[in-house]
Amino acid sequence: MSDQEFRSRAIDAGRPSAARMYHYYLSGEAVFEVDKAFGEKIFRTFPYADVWARHNRGFLQRATRFMVAQGIRQFLDIGSGLPTVGNTHEVARETAPESRVVYVDNDLEAVTRAQDLLEGQHALDTTAVVEADLRCPDLILEHAETRRLLDFDAPIGLLLVSVWPFVPDSDRPYELMAQLRDRLPAGSYVAMSHASLSEASAEVKDRILALTELYKQTSDPAISRSRDEFAAFFDGFELVEPGLVHAPDWRPTEPVDSQDPARPCNFAAVGYKP
Numbered sequence: 566m567s568d569q570e571f572r573s574r575a576i577d578a579g580r581p582s583a584a585r586m587y588h589y590y591l592s593g594e595a596v597f598e599v600d601k602a603f604g605e606k607i608f609r610t611f612p613y614a615d616v617w618a619r620h621n622r623g624f625l626q627r628a629t630r631f632m633v634a635q636g637i638r639q640f641l642d643i644g645s646g647l648p649t650v651g652n653t654h655e656v657a658r659e660t661a662p663e664s665r666v667v668y669v670d671n672d673l674e675a676v677t678r679a680q681d682l683l684e685g686q687h688a689l690d691t692t693a694v695v696e697a698d699l700r701c702p703d704l705i706l707e708h709a710e711t712r713r714l715l716d717f718d719a720p721i722g723l724l725l726v727s728v729w730p731f732v733p734d735s736d737r738p739y740e741l742m743a744q745l746r747d748r749l750p751a752g753s754y755v756a757m758s759h760a761s762l763s764e765a766s767a768e769v770k771d772r773i774l775a776l777t778e779l780y781k782q783t784s785d786p787a788i789s790r791s792r793d794e795f796a797a798f799f800d801g802f803e804l805v806e807p808g809l810v811h812a813p814d815w816r817p818t819e820p821v822d823s824q825d826p827a828r829p830c831n832f833a834a835v836g837y838k839p
């Protein structure tokens with residue numbers, strides 16, 4: 566998609582979106598009636614959706630805290646979703662109140678809610694939300710709000726957490742990632758996670774395949790990728806310890822349940838740009 570082709574997507578109360586469904590898994594709140602009905606179908610197909618979402622969100626928060634500990638004070642969070650408890654700017658500000666964050670999403674409900682939250686918190690001097698598509702990196706990087714808040718001469722923390730599943734190979738995700746990487750200053754970090762079925766049990770694999778079929782009914786069909794396919798997004802980055810692992814295993818702060826069926830369904834890693 567070229568920058569010129571980007572069009573704001575109207576909120577569609579008749580069809581679920583990835584952002585609203587993820588919000589439903591995390592919070593139990595259905596924005597529209599259709600989200601509740603679809604969510605119930607999802608839980609029958611993949612009863613671990615809420616656990617999976619919490620693992621994913623937990624990784625985002627731990628990765629953000631890690632970056633803050635490395636001295637990162639500015640974040641670009643692409644595919645940020647509907648705001649929930651523990652958003653990136655809130656997590657970063659636990660220890661670095663001067664942190665600046667630009668949120669980006671192509672879902673208007675996510676953008677509107679984030680804008681309302683930031684306005685309500687009187688946080689718009691140091692945070693912003695941009696309605697844009699990951700498939701238009703220049704639009705994101707050159708956006709006036711991105712330029713207002715992020716200094717591209719200092720390291721940036723880039724978050725692409727559970728957003729690549731919505732970018733099929735036909736949209737050349739690795740080229741998009743290379744464009745983002747090339748624009749990041751040396752010393753920057755990227756945190757990414759990606760749904761995967763390759764290391765799940767046979768029963769869970771079948772469930773994920775059925776889930777992928779269901780997602781074709783949403784505005785954001787999703788795919789999973791293998792460990793190697795996910796690793797390829799980190800081309801040009803050095804993986805920080807513990808490397809590429811299942812999301813709950815990335816620097817956990819609580820004991821990890823090795824029998825948890827949702828555990829192998831999401832890869833996660835943080836890369837450093839030397």
Ligand SMILES: C[S@@+](CC[C@H](N)C(=O)[O-])C[C@H]1O[C@@H](n2cnc3c(N)ncnc32)[C@H](O)[C@@H]1O
Pocket residue numbers: 583584587621622625643644645646647669670671672675697698699700725726727728731732785
């Ligand atoms: C599963 S949610 C993840 C939210 C958040 N990053 C997290 O991990 O907690 C995926 C988000 O990516 C957004 N998204 C999907 N495709 C996108 C695209 N092409 N450009 C920008 N955002 C996108 C969705 O609207 C949704 O809010």
